[in-house]
Every structure is written in C-alpha cells, then in structure tokens.
Amino acid sequence: AQTVTQSQPEMSVQEAETVTLSCTYDTSESDYYLFWYKQPPSRQMILVIRQEAYKQQNATENRFSVNFQKAAKSFSLKISDSQLGDAAMYFCAYRKWGKLIFGQGTELSVKP
C-alpha cells in the first residue's frame, strides 16, 4: 500500500526567508501524481502545487517550488520569500487512481 510520510511536525521561518518542507512516499507504481495542499486556520484545503511523476522537471508556482527526486521517492516543497499568509498546515499527498493519500502534515509558522 502507498504511504506518505512528513517527518517534520513543525517548522518555523522568518518572514522573507526560504523554507523547505520534506515529504517521502512509498509506492511500487511508476506513474502517479504528487501534491502539496495548504490548510490555513480556516481549515480549508487549498492546492498549492502538483507534480506528475513522469515529468523530470520540477514544478513551480510563483514562490512555491518542489524538489522531486523520483528514485529517492522524495517530494519536498520550497517556499521562497515567506509571507505571514503562508503560515498554515501543509500536507503532502500522493495519487495514482482515485483517492488522495495524505501525509501527517507540517505546521509552518512565519515569524515577522
């Protein structure tokens, strides 16, 4: 069965600095999709970025980028120029067919 692991329960970053959130996963599949979702205090689930496993190029969305290492089954999220509004719980997720499988989440705090 596929699993997703986020080993950092909490992270902290200074405003305007860069932070990297880690995620590893386990699968025997070769084609799949990976996602990062943000959950602010409102508890809404917001898609941040996604990566197709068949693409070698790392996905980027403005200040958000990923470091996808397929062989290592690693999918980290880098947030550049951190802003106060980035403070949230971040979930890494895996999808092959149908359902998303989530990691445990990383609580990110941003210090002014």
Add this chain to the structure above:
Amino acid sequence: EPEVTQTPSHQVTQMGQEVILRCVPISNHLYFYWYRQILGQKVEFLVSFYNNEISEKSEIFDDQFSVERPDGSNFTLKIRSTKLEDSAMYFCASSDGSGGGEAPLHFGNGTRLTVT
C-alpha cells in the same frame, strides 16, 4: 472560480443521532470524495463515488456510513448513529477528468461535526 460547497459549516448532534452532511460538487466534475480530519490529525480518506456508485471505501467507512447523490447536484454523507469518535471535520472533494490522478481534488470548506 467554481467551488465545492458544503453545508452546514458546523453541526452539533447527540450521540446516537443520525446526521447528513451535504455537499455540492463543482458542476462538471465526475468523481466525488469524502474525507475526515480528526482535530490535529491527518486527513483520512473515507469514500469515493463515481457513476452513481461507490468506487472505493476505507475501513473507516463501515455500515453506519452511507453516501448518496440524490438529485444530480448534491452529494451527501449520512452517519446513521453517531459516536463520540465521529467528531471531526468532514471534507467533500470533487475532481474531473480521468480520475487517474492527473486532475487535482477540489475541496470544500468542510463541516465540523461535534458529537456530544
């Protein structure tokens, strides 16, 4: 931008009562999901629904749970006899396309269920 809408935002019920959580997925989406998140814990898959039937369910989704798409727009989750441990945030999600993974899930804002 189209949204997934969930009602109510907060539901309080007594143990043993039945509750129905309602969701309106994005109109052209074909795949529907329910997830739950117990406070402070990970988001857990409950059930997926496609073509008017359950396509997959987790071990959490036992006989006290059921889902329905009664009128082509709403997607409901019913909990027949609530337990204290059912207290959680319940998220509805929908996606379009193949369902094979490419299309992201769009989540509603959730319904916070409190069982007393």
